[in-house]
Amino acid sequence: MTGRGARVAPDAADPVQAADPVHAVDAVDAADLTVDGVTVRFAGVTALDRVSLAVAPAAIHALIGPNGAGKSTMFNVVSGAYRPGHGSVRFRGTDLTRLRPHRIAGLGVARTFQNIALLAAETVEDNLMLGRHHLTRAGFVATALRLPVVRREERRHRDRARDIAAFVGLGDKLGCLAGGLSYGDQKRVEIARALCVEPRLLLLDEPAAGMNAGETALMAHLIRDIRDALAIPVLLVEHDMGLVMGIADWVTVLDFGRRIADGPPERVQRDDAVQRAYLGTGDGGTGDGGTGDADDAGADDWGTDDVATDDVGTDGSGAAGATGGSR
Amino acid sequence: MSDSLTDVVPVDRPTGSDDRGTDPAGAPEPRRRGPVRARYAVALAGLVVLLALPLYADAFWLQLGLFAFAAAVAALGLSLLLGQAGQLSLGHSFFVAVGAYGYTALAGSSRTVGVSRQAGLALPPAVAAVLAVLLAGLAGLLFSPIAARLRGIYLGIASLGLVFVGQHVLFNAPALTGGFNGRNVPDFTLLGFRFGTSSEETLFVLGVPFGREEKLWYLGVAVTAAAYLCYRNLVRGRPGRALRAVRDREAMAAIMGVPVSRYKGYAFLVSSMYAGLGGVLLALAFGRIVPETFGMALAVEYLAMVVIGGLGSAGGAVLGAVFVSCLPAVLERYAAVLPGLAPAGSAGVSPAVAAKFGYGAAVIVLLLVEPGGAAAAGSRLLAAGRRFGCRVRSRRIPHPSQPAR
């Protein structure tokens, strides 16, 4: 991931720059997802420090920051995998903070995973059907007896899954084993599975990771199409600044677990604190970006941020080139 | 060595990002057009053979078949728990015992045998059987909160503890079990038809006298077939998908909407009901049960069955069950002609000992060579073409920031 974090300035030659202006609403009570003062600590390391953000309805909201800033941790808090020490998360009025993950999914919060979390031994279609779990009701007895109501339900939901697969461009791969697909296709299966949840809020964890410029452009289009078709908010963790600046309506920047900037993309990318966080200060020391959290200057345990991976010891300094090493 | 035992990883687990190429014996059987018809034909032929067998086979084989049916049903339950849900439970023989003794006590009558008093509710056997299965399910349900808190091998050894404690109770409850000497199992009766050998009149079917073994054979076929079909339906449907997701990626499954603890509980409930049903059949097959039977050796046998057959696979569970349960008796029957076997009690290798060597070695060899068991070896041949057909490689120029693939 070397160099990813350094691309803060918009690339004039980047094709994904035409942004559809969608007016992001600032007022917190009009927001769909409200994260309020969330704090998460792991064994002495503060992964998130009183972070607040608000995702407006039908907005594409990007969450960016150097490696180890707490972005995936935030996703895990919203989807219920972690319980924050302080703070709350509300989605359309419902408090998510104390809910079990499957209940949160039941409310329509769907996500993709940074490191593909598919079932490699199952077909694409069966992976998608897992997303339909909370919408279906076939229990053990009914399924064991293969009652007509179960067969009908299965058929109905498989049809829907097939439609969604076609929408993301996987129509011809439904019968393939997920483990045999290319990386790009697997990422699309992840997105399709999240769509199968019939989301009211979509969390995309680095959807363009590992993609070249052309694929990233396609992904940007897909994300916008999804938002336009479903009119749902999309919260997006991304390192690719071109993608972020191109499609995001609102950007929140984290560094060392703290929010250092929050606003429309153009304003954020010119923000001093953001530039310091990504590029580091002139003396080559640890980029304090104005946050200077004493607990974890140069902490080696930011592997806890990218919890989907096994990696340990990313250098959280945010200096260009030094953000590598997370893979 | 791969991940520590703290993830629950069954033998056939291919992980998302580092597929080791082991075959997915835990996945539902793939649906194919042409071969499906062939499989139906084979299944039909097999069914015809099974139905006609009592007309030709002698009591030895019929009796053996009863044990095989009982083992198959129990093995299906363990396959669901271990293969589909990924819960390493070594306590299966406990739930089998609940089924066996549940039926015996509920269907048996209270009386005094010698100096000891045996308790029984003298319920109609069909009712007793159903209740015994439900009782076993209840036991599984009660154990599942403990199971949900434990990971991997901790669960395995805790469930082993269940076997020892359970067996201890059986030895020390003579009213229930008849103590060391055991207890007779009441004949099964359904709608007035008694599955036993009557001394007054003999049932003749196509000229062949039908005694207890013949009648129970058909019960066994029916129950095993039903259990098998239910298993396949579960595996292919929503519950199976949810269980496999819990097995392979528990955290992701929860986030996708699967209530993980609840499904682990369901897995125990269903698997112990299967075990209970297997226990009822086992009791009927024995005719007289002793607590000695329901110990760790039996638990290990069930594990061997599902491993040899292939974890998670229905056909594999049945095949493994037939192999492990029938091997000792078959070896004994043909001890005279098989080289190397000596009569029991002498210094050589007795058939019982040889059988143990047999399935012990089978477990070792299979896990070394084909961790997916017999089922995976079979499906590997059949599925090879399908996977290659779907392999799509994108022709992109590798970007330096891409993860190495």
Added chain:
Amino acid sequence: MTQFLQLLVAGVSLGAVYALLALGFVVVFKATGVVNFAHPALLMVGVYATARLRGVNHVPFALALLAGVGTAVALALLVQRLLVHPMAANSVIAVSIMTIGVDVVAQTEIARRLGADILPIGDPWQNRVSSVFGLTVPQTRLAALASGLVLIAAFFAWFKLSTVGIAMRAVAEDPETAALMGVRRARVAALAWLLAGALAAVAGLFLTVFPAPGLEPATGAVALRAFPAAILGGLDSTGGAVVGGLVVGLAEALSQGYADQLSFLGSGFHTVMPYAVMVLVLLVRPSGLFGTRELSRV
């Protein structure tokens, strides 16, 4: 009161034996992640060799014991080299289940050779008793206690201080990094199994001498009680193995000694006591007393 103290001594000496067994079991788990279900088989093989050499060949005890340890170690290394090592790429549950197969084969063979016999070990202590602080204690129990303490202390000294011991702890902690640091994982694995075999053989000796009648097929079931000991201590904690062994030993001895008062629990409850204690501990601490708590990761 004297009865209680006697039982305490019995319990601690039994606990020391279980601790040795559990320790070998945990060492293999820590170094390789494998749960070695063939551990009782290692014990049986080692004790059988010792007993046979004593009884048939009249080999001096120390030599016979050494040979027994050697046999158990040889079996352990054989299993590790031929069966476990080639399965390095498989999941650890696969390997662990494979060891169940090994256990079945090995214990069946020992049971076949034993038949209905109970083999006496021919140890130097026999059924002699000594008087310690006014208590009558069998000499075998004192020997067990002494050997257990010496071996456990030696093990921990080696584990914490020697280069090889540190290497083994490194592999247990983080195999990949250890490998990158130059630690030969295969060597460490072999060493772990070797230790397991040796400790099992010594523990087995003390499980089959007075007051036990000798080596019989049922001894395998006694050896199996090392598992709950290891589990309740925490499967990845060597210290936990020792504590677990002591807890299990004490629980068993006390419940056997007070069996009359505990008759409502059924006869022979002391054989089940280790498992009952284990389940109780797991209810409160699902990873054992000293095991590392699981963090769930996404």
